[in-house]
Structure formats: structure tokens, C-alpha cells
Amino acid sequence: MSTLVITSTQNPFIRQLAQLKDKSRERRKTGLFLIEGEREISLALKGNYELETVLFYPELISQEQLNDLTNQQASTIEISKEVYQKLAYRDTTEGVLAVAKSKDHDINHLEFSTKTPLILIAEAPEKPGNIGAILRTADAANVDAVIIANPKTDLYNPNIIRSSVGCVFTNQIATGSTSEIITFLKENNIDIYCAALQASVNYHTQDFTKPTAIIVGTEATGLSHEWLESSTQNIIIPMQGEIDSMNVSVAAGILIFEAKRQRDFL
Structure with missing residues (x-):
């Protein structure tokens, strides 16, 4: 033909x-x-x-x-x-x-093959390059799901597909409002660890072997008050230089791989 x-x-x-x-x-x-x-x-x-x-x-x-x-x-x-x-x-x-x-990314469609899922959540990321880098990190760590809270751009933006080198297709991804996601996490008894400056402890002191969600915000504004109020524990990556924040995808990588390190010793 x-x-x-x-x-x-x-x-x-x-x-x-x-x-x-x-x-x-x-x-x-x-x-x-x-x-x-x-x-x-x-x-x-x-x-x-x-x-x-x-x-x-x-x-x-x-x-x-x-x-x-x-x-x-x-x-x-x-x-x-x-x-x-x-x-x-x-x-x-x-x-x-x-x-x-395209697929339906409703949070209620998430399925976990383990009783101790590891979830990476990013609140309101705007730059497609950052979203792509987060998805690459999530794929490399083989997290159970990535959730985008209050998304500012759609997942199928060509820049996201390109910067994620296709990892937008390899991760289980959901989107939703911050309140919807918090409700989902609490209903499923998943601990909430917010990367934040306020009332924080060093990230490596926490036990990430239980059902765990690690939440990161934008470098400019951080996480919303709603996340901080719902947090099991705020965590921080100690900074030794002059600035108090780093790129969101880099921070996500450090936190997620600490959780993976802990789980590899189980």
C-alpha cells in the first residue's frame, strides 16, 4: 500500500x-x-x-x-x-x-505497587526546563510517582518533552491542586516532607523508608503556606555558601536520592 x-x-x-x-x-x-x-x-x-x-x-x-x-x-x-x-x-x-x-493525569488514578511509595511533588513549577530536569531525576531514582501541584504549563509542552529526554513518558505523573494532593496524601497515610527554610531540620536526619512524599517549591517563592501547615516535617539542605537556595531540580535530586539511599539498606 x-x-x-x-x-x-x-x-x-x-x-x-x-x-x-x-x-x-x-x-x-x-x-x-x-x-x-x-x-x-x-x-x-x-x-x-x-x-x-x-x-x-x-x-x-x-x-x-x-x-x-x-x-x-x-x-x-x-x-x-x-x-x-x-x-x-x-x-x-x-x-x-x-x-x-495525551493521558489523564488525575491524582485519583495513581496506583502503587508497594506499600511504602516514594513520591516527588513539585508545586507550581513554571520553567519547562526545570520540570524536565525533575522528571529525569524521578526516572533515574525510579520513584513511584511524580505529582505537579498547581501546574503552570501542560505536561506535553515540547520543551518539557525535550528537556526530560522522554522521561515525561516513563514516570507515573499526576496533577492537581495543592489541597487535592494534600487530601490524597493524608487519606493514604503518606508522610509529607516539605523542603523549606522555616522550622526545618537537616534532611538526612529523617526516616524516608515509610510512605513518603517529598515536596519542593520554586526557587523564587518556595512552598505555599498550605503545604507548610500540612507538613509532617519541614526539611532543609544545609548551605555552606552565601545563598540560601538552589535550583529546584538539584534540590529534588539530593532529597530523593537520600530517600533511595535509606531504602537500599532495608
Whole structure:
């Protein structure tokens, strides 16, 4: 069967995909988003994301390579260099993009395979690069879930997909308001450890082997009062320099890997 070929950037379907790439509102309205690159598509498939369409530029990837990547799970469209450049977010990728269906990230859909889950929560992170770095840390530590409280940007922003190197697809992720998340944690008897300056103890003095949620806020504003009021214990990473805070993804990495260190001794 012959493959559909699209060469014009003014093609209505291509213009719709360009909207998916650029506009969060379009992604929310359609429930679709764009994935760029072989690694990212492979991780999305591993994460049980459903692909609707795969587009490829044959100068960079062959139909055979495409079939190996997607196991022919979606229809394919060959596109021209001009179309690829219009849709691609990065300068150097492998000539392949996919249209995928987004997932429902309702907090009540979280499932844990252990009685002592380890959860990383970030409140109101704004920068896609920070969110991507947090997701990479969470994947590296194999946490049980990542929760974004009061999200400022949607998870399928191309910058998040790119900066997370596809880890947006490998983590179990939920979103919700701070109050919804606190209710969920308390109902499930999960201890709340807030990274904060106020009323804090050194992070390594706490027992993270029980059901644990570690909460980090933005470097600029920290955590909201609602989190601090609900905290089991506020924790702090001692600073030895002149400043009193560090990048949120770095702080998250230190705290999460301390929890993993403790659990490895069980």
C-alpha cells in the first residue's frame, strides 16, 4: 500500500499539527500532542501512549527504520524537508515525529505497587526546563510517582518533552491542586516532607523508608503556606555558601536520592 506524502506546509493537517506544537490550548482541546525523535517515541510506546500518526522525512529515516521503531502501530505519512522543518522543534533530530494521545493525569488514578511509595511533588513549577530536569531525576531514582501541584504549563509542552529526554513518558505523573494532593496524601497515610527554610531540620536526619512524599517549591517563592501547615516535617539542605537556595531540580535530586539511599539498606 502506498504511503501518503505531504509536501506543502499549508496543508490543513500540517497547519493543525503546527498548532499542537505551539499552543497549549490546542493540545488541551484535542487531547493530542507532538513527539519528536526516535528515543522519545520509543519511550512513549513503552509508557503505553497511543500514537495516531507518524510523520517521517525519508532523507533522515527510512520506512524500514520507522516500522522497527513503531511496530507499525500507527499510520505513516512521508513529509518534505519544508514540512519537517515547520514541525520539528529541534535542529538535530532523526527525521521522525508522532501525533500521540495525551493521558489523564488525575491524582485519583495513581496506583502503587508497594506499600511504602516514594513520591516527588513539585508545586507550581513554571520553567519547562526545570520540570524536565525533575522528571529525569524521578526516572533515574525510579520513584513511584511524580505529582505537579498547581501546574503552570501542560505536561506535553515540547520543551518539557525535550528537556526530560522522554522521561515525561516513563514516570507515573499526576496533577492537581495543592489541597487535592494534600487530601490524597493524608487519606493514604503518606508522610509529607516539605523542603523549606522555616522550622526545618537537616534532611538526612529523617526516616524516608515509610510512605513518603517529598515536596519542593520554586526557587523564587518556595512552598505555599498550605503545604507548610500540612507538613509532617519541614526539611532543609544545609548551605555552606552565601545563598540560601538552589535550583529546584538539584534540590529534588539530593532529597530523593537520600530517600533511595535509606531504602537500599532495608
